Amino acid sequence: MPKHLIVVESPAKAKTMSKYLGKDFTCLASYGHVRDLIPKQGAVETENDFGMKYQLIEKNKKHVDAIVKAMKKADSLYLATDPDREGEAISWHLHEILKQEDVLDDKPVHRVEFHEITKTAIQHAIESPRQLSGNLINAQQARRALDYLVGFNLSPLLWKKVRRGLSAGRVQSPALRLIVEREEEIEKFIAREYWTIESDLNTKGKDFVARLTHFNGEKIEQFTVDNGARAAEIDAALKTAAQGKLEVLSVEKKQRRRNPAPPFTTSTLQQEASRKLGFSAQRTMRTAQQLYEGMDLGHGEVVGLISYMRTDAVNLANEAVAEIREVIKDRFGADNLPDEPIVYKNKSKNAQEAHEAIRPTSAARTPDAVKDHLKPDQLRLYELIWKRTMACQMVPAVLDTVTVDMAAGEGNVFRANGSTVVKPGFMAVYQEDIDDKPADAPEAAAEDEKLLPPMEKGETVELKAIRPEQHFTEPPPRFSEASLVKALESYGIGRPSTYASIIYTLESREYVTLDNRRFKPTDVGRVVNKFLSEHFFHYVDYDFTARMEDDLDAISRGEKEWKPVLQEFWVDFKNQVKEKESVDRPGVEMMEEACPKCGKKLAKRLGRNGYFIGCTGYPDCNYTRNVDDAVGASNEPEIVPDRKCPKCESNLVIKRGRYGRFIGCSNYPNCKHMEPLEKPADTGVECPECKQATMLKRKSRYGKVFYSCARYPDCKYAVWNPPLKEPCPQCGWPILSIKTTKRRGVEKVCPVKECGFAEPYEGEVPFAEPPKVAAGV
Known part of the structure; x- marks a missing residue:
């Protein structure tokens, strides 16, 4: 009979550990958390020294019962949940439950932790147990209490002031603020025009490019040339001065080292x-x-x-x-x-x-x-x-860099930069990517680096052409998941284990949507952020959130007591919540326009699918219209001419839902027929999976374009990039797809992930979306 019970969090981990520990151990899983605060007001007793009312999580009751039953037969208990605060708290909750069930008696209880599931690591942990850490448990209790107090007091206020079902969180709200403020920056951005002057050159049979850095002795800054007329004037002057050739003024060679990135956190x-x-x-x-x-x-x-x-x-x-x-x-x-x-x-x-x-x-x-x-x-x-x-444990990469300055007459200088990898070092194995890197950034990736032909001071190179290039400044990019995680970490918002749940909450509450893998706030997200920023700025302030995380870390180190930290937070917070009960509802803007039905004022309101215009006389008057509809427009749905519902023969009408306009049956909810407003474009490329239909260009509910089989849902094959009727030369898959990236440009790639085929593509991109023009252009 097994002598020891060891409890971990997941069944997969339990299965692995059972093979290492032998017949003296019974290994069971808690399946994650076993207790949580009761889901109603009063779970944290703010007037009773912050007592916490916990209850068993119902879905895990059978697993807890199995642990209790096994503990009755075991001689000792090993708690081996994850080696962090949350894992420590799960072990503590299990210990408390087993004490309440009176199955521990005087049996020894050990807390073991390991950072890898290998035989050596587990055996070492079993040989070196410790006691449960009160500091880590208190830090996690404080975190849970804070999140509960914010959620159970701010969320009901949002229900009253905005709409039901919304939530506010201690760390999700500052994260939402980051996304909304970035979107506001983009909307306020005004693009500025600027020009660069490039030259196409050749020497010793090799073409290369240089950029104008000085004209008539004046250094060219970003906005020195800010219109086409000035660019054309400089172009003409340079051509006259250069007379088809440039003279090499200097050749500067340097060697630099690039160090590897540290291992992953x-x-x-x-x-x-x-x-x-x-x-x-x-x-x-x-x-x-x-x-x-x-x-x-x-x-x-x-x-x-x-x-x-x-x-x-x-x-x-x-x-x-x-x-x-x-x-x-x-x-x-x-x-x-x-x-x-x-x-x-x-x-x-x-x-x-x-x-x-x-x-x-x-x-x-x-x-x-x-x-x-x-x-x-x-x-x-x-x-x-x-x-x-x-x-991370390999030698740095060594690169040779070359900078060549060339004169086009007196006071006019073109500069060419190039670099070559002398010794790849760690770069032969791995290179770290960077978010939102400008295309002309000096730190180019190895595959983008240019090799200049050998040149010496005093020699001349052939000038093939001078090209003025127009540019516009671009707004800051929206956050991707990678850049949002980086920003959360830099501001000290949350901790590594919480980033994924923060992002999931923002999406599931429909505060943000993903547009081309970038976060964009919804109308609901904007209103919630505006309300919190105006009335609870202290609690969505980045520095305040970071200081609170520092306090929790101090509790885990035993440097602070957890209840005084909660008390300090709660006194100010509860007063502010009480004060804001009487503030006006956000998301409602009164209009001067009168309702065409009853004559009362109209208001712009926030609904489930964004803003709409409705009568202030509701529910007596049900007039509504879309924000972008003409003044006085009827709220009667537009009938689709010459068509009837294929299911019930009723009229088809154009409706608007949370994901835009669509065609639906006028007999809804008795008939729930619906279809896209626009018919998907046929690519003419045969589906490579079922070979029974062609691929259609479609839009997801979030507006992202994809390409899928016309036989959906019978065939569910789909790709994100435009398909190309051309087999993969590497693995033979019947189609390729066309992928465009800033770094590598337009490529033909194999949709089969395991294949990895890619090569440059120079034709037109079929079915491509029109380019987005920057604000102010």
Whole structure:
């Protein structure tokens, strides 16, 4: 009979650990949290020293019952939940439940923690248990109480002032503010025109490009040339002065080193998985959890492939570094191995929730070695982590840079820049991506770097053409998932383990939508942010949110008591909530226009699908119209001429829903027929999966274009990029797709992710969306 009970959070982890611990242990899973605050007012007793009223989570009752039953037969208890505050709290809740059930008696209780699920790590943890940490438990209780107090007091106020079903959160509200303020910046942005003067040159049979930096002795700044007439004037003057050639004034050669990025933290993993793999933060964390908990590699070998994935530490264990260095030496050569291991230091003063960065549990376990046992998402994420970990312990890359200044007459200077990789070092394995990088940024990626022909001072080069190029300044970009996570981290909003849930909440509450993988606030999101910013600015202030996180960290270190922190917050917060009960409702704008039905005033209101115009006499008068409809327009739906509903023969009408206009049956809700307002365009490309229909261009409910089989839902094949009727030369898949990126331009790529084929495409992009013009252009 097993002597010991060990409890973890997930069944996958329990299964893996059972293989390591042997017959003396029973390993059970709690399936996550086991208790939470009761979901109603009074769960946090603010007038009774912040007592917390917990209840068992109903869906996990059967799992808790199994743990209670097993504990009756066991001699000791090992609590092995995740090695962070949340995991500590789950262990504490389990301990409290088992005490209440009177099954612990005097049996020893051990808290064990490990940062990777390997046999060695688990056995070491069992041999080195500790007591439950009161500081970590108090910090997590304080966090939960704060989130509860904000949610259960602000959310009802939003229901009264905006609409039912909304919520406000301690960390989601500042995150929403970030997105709304960025959108307001974009809307206020006025584009400025500027011109650059480029020259096409040739020497020794090689073409290259240079840019004008000085004209008549004056340095060319961004807005020195701000109109076409001035650009044409300079163009003509340069052609006259140059007479078809430029003279080399100077050749400056330098060597620079580029250092590798540190190993992954939760934040940087989410950012890179978004940039490189297109994963959402939730998808990244879900896949990382699977890799951490253990994968079956065949022959009965179940092992965790990565270390714990909720961490803001960048250091690596000495044993791991030693193995990484051995793998680098064997696979990439001794010349790519630095003399001493590279040590990375945390930038965050509070980086302490785990002891290591995210890394493979064994560097020798390459992506190729495990690819047959992993799903596509798991393999792609594991490969990303493995490569980043290898690269972080490799030598820097060495690049030669060349700057050549050339004269076009007196006082006119063109400059050409080029660089070559002398020694790729870590870049042979991995390079970190950067968000929203300007196309002309000097730190170009290796594949974009130019090699200039050899030139010497005093020689002349052929001038083939001078090209004035028009540009417009662009507004700041909307946040992507990667850049939002980076911003949340830089402001100290939330912690690594909360980023995915923050983003999920903003989307699920329909405060934001994703447009081309960029966050755009909805009307509801704007109104909620406006209300909170005007009336609760202190609580959506970035510095206040960061200071609160610092207080929670101080509690976890034992430097502060948790109840005084709650008391200080609650006194001011409750008074402010009470004061705002009487403020006017946001999201309602009175209009001078009279209702065409009853003559009362009209108002612009916020509804479920955004703003609309309605009569203030509602419900006696039901007049409404869309905001963009003409003044005095009827609210009667527009009938589709010459067509009847295919289901019930009633009239078809044009309606508007949360995702735009569509055609629906006038007999709704008795008949629920609906169809798109615009017929999808036929690409003429045969579906490569079913080969029974062609691919149609469609729009998702969020307005994003995609291409799918006309037989949907019988055939669900779809791609995001325009399909091309051309087989993949690498894997033979019947079609390619056309992908456009800032870095690589337009490419033909294989839609089969595992293939990876890509090559430049120079034809027209079929079915492409018209380009968006920057504000003010």
